[in-house]
Amino acid sequence: MPTTDRPADARASADRAGSGFAALCADLGLCFGGDYNPEQWPREVWNDDVRLMRRAGVNLVTVGVFSWSRIEPVPGERDFTWLDEVLDLLHENGIAVDLATPTASPPPWLGIRHPETLPVDRDGVRLSAGSRNQFSPASAVYREHALAITRDLAERYARHPSVRMWHVGNEWGQLDHGDEAAREFRLWLRREYATIDALNEAWGTAVWSQRYGSFDEVLPPRRAPYTINPTQSLDFRRYSSDQLLRCYGEQRDAIREAGATQPITTNFMGFFPHADYWSWADAVDVIADDQYPDPGDEHAPADIALVQDLMRSLGGGRPWLLMEQAISAVSWREHNLAKTPQKGRLDSLQAVARGADGICFFQWRQARSGPERFHSAMLPAAGDDSAVFHGVERLGADLRRLRPVVGARVNARVGILFDWPSWWASEEPARPTERLRTIEQVQRWYRVLWRNGVAANVLRPGDDAGDHCVVLVPHSYVIEPGAADALRDAVSGGARLVVGPFSGVADRHGHLLQGRSPALLRDLLGVSGEEWSGLPDGAPLVVDEAWDAAPAVGRTASVLAERLRADGADVLAAFGDGVYAGLPAITRHAFGEGRAWYVGAVVSDELLAAVLTDALRDAGVTNVVGVPPRPEGSLPQGLEAVRRGDHLFLLNHGRHGAELVLPAAMRDLLTDEEFDRAATVAPGAAMVLTERLTT
Ligand code: GAL
Numbered sequence: 001m002p003t004t005d006r007p008a009d010a011r012a013s014a015d016r017a018g019s020g021f022a023a024l025c026a027d028l029g030l031c032f033g034g035d036y037n038p039e040q041w042p043r044e045v046w047n048d049d050v051r052l053m054r055r056a057g058v059n060l061v062t063v064g065v066f067s068w069s070r071i072e073p074v075p076g077e078r079d080f081t082w083l084d085e086v087l088d089l090l091h092e093n094g095i096a097v098d099l100a101t102p103t104a105s106p107p108p109w110l111g112i113r114h115p116e117t118l119p120v121d122r123d124g125v126r127l128s129a130g131s132r133n134q135f136s137p138a139s140a141v142y143r144e145h146a147l148a149i150t151r152d153l154a155e156r157y158a159r160h161p162s163v164r165m166w167h168v169g170n171e172w173g174q175l176d177h178g179d180e181a182a183r184e185f186r187l188w189l190r191r192e193y194a195t196i197d198a199l200n201e202a203w204g205t206a207v208w209s210q211r212y213g214s215f216d217e218v219l220p221p222r223r224a225p226y227t228i229n230p231t232q233s234l235d236f237r238r239y240s241s242d243q244l245l246r247c248y249g250e251q252r253d254a255i256r257e258a259g260a261t262q263p264i265t266t267n268f269m270g271f272f273p274h275a276d277y278w279s280w281a282d283a284v285d286v287i288a289d290d291q292y293p294d295p296g297d298e299h300a301p302a303d304i305a306l307v308q309d310l311m312r313s314l315g316g317g318r319p320w321l322l323m324e325q326a327i328s329a330v331s332w333r334e335h336n337l338a339k340t341p342q343k344g345r346l347d348s349l350q351a352v353a354r355g356a357d358g359i360c361f362f363q364w365r366q367a368r369s370g371p372e373r374f375h376s377a378m379l380p381a382a383g384d385d386s387a388v389f390h391g392v393e394r395l396g397a398d399l400r401r402l403r404p405v406v407g408a409r410v411n412a413r414v415g416i417l418f419d420w421p422s423w424w425a426s427e428e429p430a431r432p433t434e435r436l437r438t439i440e441q442v443q444r445w446y447r448v449l450w451r452n453g454v455a456a457n458v459l460r461p462g463d464d465a466g467d468h469c470v471v472l473v474p475h476s477y478v479i480e481p482g483a484a485d486a487l488r489d490a491v492s493g494g495a496r497l498v499v500g501p502f503s504g505v506a507d508r509h510g511h512l513l514q515g516r517s518p519a520l521l522r523d524l525l526g527v528s529g530e531e532w533s534g535l536p537d538g539a540p541l542v543v544d545e546a547w548d549a550a551p552a553v554g555r556t557a558s559v560l561a562e563r564l565r566a567d568g569a570d571v572l573a574a575f576g577d578g579v580y581a582g583l584p585a586i587t588r589h590a591f592g593e594g595r596a597w598y599v600g601a602v603v604s605d606e607l608l609a610a611v612l613t614d615a616l617r618d619a620g621v622t623n624v625v626g627v628p629p630r631p632e633g634s635l636p637q638g639l640e641a642v643r644r645g646d647h648l649f650l651l652n653h654g655r656h657g658a659e660l661v662l663p664a665a666m667r668d669l670l671t672d673e674e675f676d677r678a679a680t681v682a683p684g685a686a687m688v689l690t691e692r693l694t695t
Contacts, residue, residue, distance in 0.1 A: 031358030057396025069107035091162035104170035120178030154258035230428035308354035319357035328376035341391025353649035408645025426477035451633030453623035484520035492592030526569030526589030540576035554606025
């Protein structure tokens with residue numbers, strides 16, 4: 001894609017910067033800090049800020065994210081004097097800066113003078129200023145203005161000694177369905193398909209008389225009388241992600257061209273639906289992510305662990321940066337729960353356990369005005385005489401103690417397949433059930449690993465599964481030939497594969513593959529299907545008594561089932577009644593040196609755990625302390641255990657003390673406490689254990 005191309009010299013300097021985050025952490029230790037918005041405060045507050053930052057051990061702050069209207073109050077003018085002063089002050093105090101291009105939130109004058117810079121939603125409504133993010137990534141005028149201010153910023157500060165990283169825009173995710181977007185979408189489609197006939201074929205426009213005579217007739221998805229063409233929607237999502245990446249890339253290249261050699265990045269948002277982060281991953285020098293799990297959600301510790309494994313995987317295993325999180329409550333949910341300082345610490349150490357070399361927050365000082373006035377911050381409105389700030393000081397001290405962890409890798413032998421276009425295609429409307437949600441399924445499968453202290457990498461379809469001895473495909477609606485081949489190669493070579501329902505159904509355009517399903521995996525799975533049906537909750541399954549891993553309870557399925565036929569696979573469970581009574585629901589099949597399971601329905605948590613632990617045990621996978629996985633979990637409830645390099649992280653998210661038998665005599669890096677055979681982790685507490693050499 002031209003959108004991701006970089007000039008050769010920019011690429012070369014980016015390669016140099018690629019190691020820049022490692023160099024930064026080698027210098028600073030684990031990064032610690034947050035978004036710093038001094039433009040919201042009078043000058044005298046800044047001295048107080050840096051004094052308290054130093055006290056807390058803050059070593060990195062992100063400056064300028066929303067400062068466009070402060071830098072360019074009047075079109076074409078620049079006021080950098082305040083920023084000069086801020087950067088100098090931070091530098092004098094030994095605090096490094098992640099300098100942001102302020103392009104996420106244009107000043108009101110841009111939309112007033114150039115309404116075409118404002119995005120238009122599906123209903124044709126043009127959005128206004130007065131909030132933030134009111135720009136269209138398709139707008140040439142927005143892009144020119146954003147580039148102009150980026151160039152000036154980069155030229156002024158590329159060599160400023162405080163600037164150690166660049167932050168382009170913020171949480172790229174804007175959509176636009178307007179006329180300028182229509183033009184850009186058509187250009188994208190021309191590059192993709194070359195001819196209108198190819199587009200008609202790919203979109204299946206013979207249905208409902210949608211045939212296009214030329215690219216000029218094609219529109220973004222807009223409000224229409226009935227269901228929109230699903231491939232039109234799918235391609236619009238691809239285009240939208242690419243268009244955002246193009247905007248990011250333009251600003252990144254402008255920073256490089258100004259001579260900046262620091263790493264350049266932007267903040268991802270986990271499983272965010274409007275950007276395909278597999279395609280973005282190479283465009284950033286360090287993977288950075290914003291994470292706001294709901295403290296009231298019992299599944300949050302496992303679900304955020306999955307996001308953290310995704311971030312590590314996007315960077316090919318390299319350390320990543322937790323760019324934003326909340327030290328306590330957010331202010332944008334309907335009902336916002338605070339965290340204890342201990343929970344804020346636990347959440348941060350969890351990210352370190354899963355490969356983060358930096359822990360940052362939104363934001364340093366709590367806003368006194370505006371929509372985020374009730375959002376927690378490292379320095380609350382109450383000031384430094386507060387439990388929150390004391391917690392921040394403690395966290396700073398903890399992170400300093402964890403310096404030996406910097407750069408260490410998490411090794412995982414289990415891979416989980418996930419990609420954005422398949423997620424997008426699977427959730428287009430008009431399908432057997434709207435209750436099957438890709439992310440929900442990935443989370444359910446991952447929780448079994450989490451409860452067992454089994455680390456996982458997220459795999460991009462088509463990637464060589466490499467050293468992964470177990471590959472999980474919770475729900476991949478689209479499986480392309482290259483991805484099917486990679487799965488087949490992995491299983492031939494001895495890997496265990498578990499494939500979930502409604503996988504391998506469609507091609508890259510979301511068109512149903514012809515023949516019995518999953519067309520490209522039938523030989524591998526030894527089972528095939530011909531139809532899908534929504535399933536009532538709690539539909540009974542009959543389990544083969546010879547299947548020794550079968551659970552005693554929870555022999556049910558819901559949401560979706562398939563009319564399956566075993567073509568050589570062993571049937572582990574069959575439907576007990578209903579339209580598919582007696583037909584296979586869960587199968588297992590030997591293939592090459594490995595084995596493949598197919599779960600042809602959304603089975604209960606108990607059954608899912610049984611199948612997954614069956615596959616893990618079959619592959620000889622044990623948890624981080626050498627114990628084989630169990631369906632109910634092989635760790636005490638609520639305890640998370642991850643090995644990062646030589647360090648064993650134990651994080652107790654539960655309500656009770658958790659005792660674990662250790663593989664060796666160990667010492668806690670956080671407290672220097674020593675343990676011989678076992679450690680008990682108090683509720684809400686964490687340990688970072690390293691093997692202790694006994695004499
Ligand atoms: C993020 C955003 C921050 C701040 C934060 C609040 O989405 O990047 O600027 O608004 O949410 O939780």
